[in-house]
Amino acid sequence: xxxxxxxxxxxxxxxxxxxxxxxxxxxxxxxxxxxxxxxxxxxxxxxxxxxxxxxxxxxxxxxxxxxxxxxxxxxxxxxxxxxxxxxxxxxxxxxxxxxxxxxxxxxxxxxxxxxxxxxxxxxxxxxxxxxxxxxxxxxxxxxxxxxxxxxxxxxxxxxxxxxxxxxxxxxxxxxxxxxxxxxxxxxxxxxxxxxxxxxxxxxxxxxxxxxxxxxxxxxxxxxxxxxxxxxxxxxxxxxxxxxxxxxxxxxxxxxxxxxxxxxxxxxxxxxxxxxxxxxxxxxxxxxxxxxxxxxxxxxxxxxxxxxxxxxxxxxxxxxxxxxxxxxxxxxxxxxxxxxxxxxxxxxxxxxxxxxxx
Amino acid sequence: xxxxxxxxxxxxxxxxxxxxxxxxxxxxxxxxxxxxxxxxxxxxxxxxxxxxxxxxxxxxxxxxxxxxxxxxxxxxxxxxxxxxxxxxxxxxxxxxxxxxxxxxxxxxxxxxxxxxxxxxxxxxxxxxxxxxxxxxxxxxxxxxxxxxxxxxxxxxxxxxxxxxxxxxxxxxxxxxxxxxxxxxxxxxxxxxxxxxxxxxxxxxxxxxxxxxxxxxxxxxxxxxxxxxxxxxxxxxxxxxxxxxxxxxxxxxxxxxxxxxxxxxxxxxxxxxxxxxxxxxxxxxxxxxxxxxxxxxxxxxxxxxxxxxxxxxxxxxxxxxxxxxxxxxxxxxxxxxxxxxxxxxxxxxxxxxxxxxxxxxxxxxxxxxxxxxxxxxxxxxxxxxxxxxxxxxxxxxxxxxxxxxxxxxxxxxxxxxxxxxxxxxxxxxxxxxxxxxxxxxxxxxxxxxxxxxxxxxxxxxxxxxxxxxxxxxxxxxxxxxxxxxxxxxxxxxxxxxxxxxxxxxxxxxxxxxxxxxxxxxxxxxxxxxxx
Numbered sequence: 001x002x003x004x005x006x007x008x009x010x011x012x013x014x015x016x017x018x019x020x021x022x023x024x025x026x027x028x029x030x031x032x033x034x035x036x037x038x039x040x041x042x043x044x045x046x047x048x049x050x051x052x053x054x055x056x057x058x059x060x061x062x063x064x065x066x067x068x069x070x071x072x073x074x075x076x077x078x079x080x081x082x083x084x085x086x087x088x089x090x091x092x093x094x095x096x097x098x099x100x101x102x103x104x105x106x107x108x109x110x111x112x113x114x115x116x117x118x119x120x121x122x123x124x125x126x127x128x129x130x131x132x133x134x135x136x137x138x139x140x141x142x143x144x145x146x147x148x149x150x151x152x153x154x155x156x157x158x159x160x161x162x163x164x165x166x167x168x169x170x171x172x173x174x175x176x177x178x179x180x181x182x183x184x185x186x187x188x189x190x191x192x193x194x195x196x197x198x199x200x201x202x203x204x205x206x207x208x209x210x211x212x213x214x215x216x217x218x219x220x221x222x223x224x225x226x227x228x229x230x231x232x233x234x235x236x237x238x239x240x241x242x243x244x245x246x247x248x249x250x251x252x253x254x255x256x257x258x259x260x261x262x263x264x265x266x267x268x269x270x271x272x273x274x275x276x277x278x279x280x281x282x283x284x285x286x287x288x289x290x291x292x293x294x295x296x297x298x299x300x301x302x303x304x305x306x307x308x309x310x311x312x313x314x315x316x317x318x319x320x321x322x323x324x325x326x327x328x329x330x331x332x333x334x335x336x337x338x339x340x341x342x343x344x345x346x347x348x349x350x351x352x353x354x355x356x357x
Numbered sequence: 358x359x360x361x362x363x364x365x366x367x368x369x370x371x372x373x374x375x376x377x378x379x380x381x382x383x384x385x386x387x388x389x390x391x392x393x394x395x396x397x398x399x400x401x402x403x404x405x406x407x408x409x410x411x412x413x414x415x416x417x418x419x420x421x422x423x424x425x426x427x428x429x430x431x432x433x434x435x436x437x438x439x440x441x442x443x444x445x446x447x448x449x450x451x452x453x454x455x456x457x458x459x460x461x462x463x464x465x466x467x468x469x470x471x472x473x474x475x476x477x478x479x480x481x482x483x484x485x486x487x488x489x490x491x492x493x494x495x496x497x498x499x500x501x502x503x504x505x506x507x508x509x510x511x512x513x514x515x516x517x518x519x520x521x522x523x524x525x526x527x528x529x530x531x532x533x534x535x536x537x538x539x540x541x542x543x544x545x546x547x548x549x550x551x552x553x554x555x556x557x558x559x560x561x562x563x564x565x566x567x568x569x570x571x572x573x574x575x576x577x578x579x580x581x582x583x584x585x586x587x588x589x590x591x592x593x594x595x596x597x598x599x600x601x602x603x604x605x606x607x608x609x610x611x612x613x614x615x616x617x618x619x620x621x622x623x624x625x626x627x628x629x630x631x632x633x634x635x636x637x638x639x640x641x642x643x644x645x646x647x648x649x650x651x652x653x654x655x656x657x658x659x660x661x662x663x664x665x666x667x668x669x670x671x672x673x674x675x676x677x678x679x680x681x682x683x684x685x686x687x688x689x690x691x692x693x694x695x696x697x698x699x700x701x702x703x704x705x706x707x708x709x710x711x712x713x714x715x716x717x718x719x720x721x722x723x724x725x726x727x728x729x730x731x732x733x734x735x736x737x738x739x740x741x742x743x744x745x746x747x748x749x750x751x752x753x754x755x756x757x758x759x760x761x762x763x764x765x766x767x768x769x770x771x772x773x774x775x776x777x778x779x780x781x782x783x784x785x786x787x788x789x790x791x792x793x794x795x796x797x798x799x800x801x802x803x804x805x806x807x808x809x810x811x812x813x814x815x816x817x818x819x820x821x822x823x824x825x826x827x828x829x830x831x832x833x834x835x836x837x838x839x840x841x842x843x844x845x846x847x848x849x850x851x852x853x854x855x856x857x858x859x860x861x862x863x864x865x866x867x868x869x870x871x872x873x874x875x876x877x878x879x880x881x882x883x884x885x886x887x
Contacts (some may be wrong), residue, residue: 241687248745253730
């Protein structure tokens, strides 16, 4: 059977589409994200395709030793090396990405001290280690969004599971669960991360794991309340009278209704995840050094006030990304607002209040 | 004013209302005179509430109202917003259906009545309080001095409706619009409220527009009646005339719609369900440092038995514990006492063993809008229990059984792929019946299955249920507050009050000659005909 949208869902999509700001934001964000997914094709220090001595080479996928191109050492080819460049120009051609630098490429051929201001070579300048800022922003954007995506998905699973169990069974389960989550939410996340940073070198997954331990807490209350409400609905009682086991009832009858409230929460969870990662990187407790991270760029901007392009780039890219997400979130929230659905034909924007993200 | 009694108080002249271009009321003309009650009768969606709201400019922006409307000699069509505010609550009073939600829970009763006095008469302080107290006395509320400072949640439904009436008459309106004022109340309370309204109408010389779906109330409490169907006026006339010799076809079906007939006699005497001393109590919350108050006894120990093919009616007003008793018998709430189902102790089972037995006793709930999950198509709703209880069935067998069940309850076969919201209340209730039937149960608990439906639809459902019982030998536990429906469904009746059994016996005998005062009051309030 094809995916049949219920009329409620169709009306919600209608409301969302009529909200021009949210719709445009969603498109811009999607385009940026898709583009950043192919970051290797846009910003890389290796040519995409090469022809050398009548043969095809794919430096993007395969590492060739320098000897292949007339070099002396059997090491990985540095395609920025002037000698190799000459060789390639003589024996064939190479198709370079739009930005011929990866996020960790140090530009050795630069004539100016780093950080260098924007010019034709580096469109947004370089940072204090001579790396291309635009390349780092593209990779950093991808990393932030990926981190937020995984974290949001993980929090969603944990939050819905724990909140659902508390709400559906209620009574003592709920009471004990609520007290435990309260104690748990009292743990200082930032200190835990700092302590962790002194024990291990925190990588992407380490950070994700630690954050995941706490980020679901916000969802629990929402999901719990929805389950508490839904478990007394008549069709849930009807399912119980039919003898369905609790897990089936929760999955098939209660969850779809709880998802409405949960979905509106997601964009704000998402922005929260991005901000937290940025803050950690800024403080130096985040991703390992050298990772393309927007937080690290902010820190560089702070340390190099004489190079304003660093700070401005970090500010613009972060505020653009977060604004887009907040606009999308607002659109989603309005779409799920029953008052909006009733007044859909007129589509008058209601007062917007900022929920705590 | 020499002929003020004869001149109409409210006059509607070919009033038409459309929502986004879709007509909901067409050319309604009516008059309400001083000192009389005009009943506006119709089924849900007939446009009866919309007409009153439209006349008083209370509809949302996407509604268009056309035609003439006059309050005495004020042309309502030309009124500006400011004048409306003075008129509504001043010259026109409103009483709405839902007494639970029409009072603000955050203000005391006295403050809420006082507000209308302040807005319309400029009364404040002591004067307003004094007047409020008089009003509370007028609507016959006990202890008016205490009630002035009471919060809405401390009052019962009937008391809240009295407060609403006090607010409506606070500014001596000329016209009182009562939109289903008693629908949410118990039958005995209904009678008191309507008698009070009639008394106030006479004392203040008001005209009353009484909107209702209940013909029984119209017969007893209205002077003239206007019947609406699908936004079109069917007929208007004095109550006695319309009830004696209805002119329009629709009025006749409406009058015939009271469920009639009797169920077929039960097939066997051997009890299918037997309960001994079943009781339910809820623990009350404990205040800090105070001893725990005694548990609230929702159902006091009750014995009952039910034979195959038999219907046991359980009758009582809200809060009498009739639904709780049924839920206890189904093991959906915790209870004490013995429950025997087909020779097996149900009260000793739990977990999976109990779930497997549930196939044999099913339930149909009251609210057809709430009892079907809005996110599942009908085929999934009906087949859900099948898929759990018979995991070996193939997809085509399931489809076949769903189709048979839907046919059996008289629904078109093509409805399986559609969603619940596409169906009317009556059709939804049929889906709920199909969902229960598809499991081939022996006992079905019917928890007020007809009370959310229009009379004509009620009658069809009652006939369907009786038919199914005759064909399948089903046992019904039929819960209702509506004695007319119970009479048409049940073999035996139990009357409950405050969780305790008042009396029980053969349905016809008991309704004809009730022995307890409580049942007598119920039967009298129901006004059973024939």
